[in-house]
Amino acid sequence: MASRSLECPRCGGSMEPGYIVDVMYGHGSAAVPKWVAGEPQRSIWTGLKLRGKEQLPVTTYRCRRCGYLESYA
Ligand SMILES: [Zn+2]
Known part of the structure; x- marks a missing residue:
């Protein structure tokens, strides 16, 4: 996904892109x-x-200031 700069809808802080990993314990x-x-x-x-x-990878943005998470697919 192209990197875009987003503003946090809660506090107006900068959002950094990332993703949430579903770790399956025991399988490594x-x-x-x-x-x-x-x-x-x-x-x-x-x-x-x-x-x-239809399956799409999910990108989750996190606000550096308040920790708000917003997901896009
Ligand atoms: Zn925020």
Whole structure:
């Protein structure tokens, strides 16, 4: 995603881009959460059915001043 400078909607401070990592303990791996269109559907194989769904990586901006988080996909 192109870097853009955002202003915090709460305090007007500067927002820095980043992302939230979903760490799976015990597997030694981490995954970036994805935004998926529609309602979550359970699957007995993978937990959630994701095939055929639109998936987008999520970028989360954090305010340096107050810590407010805002996510974009
Ligand atoms: Zn702020």
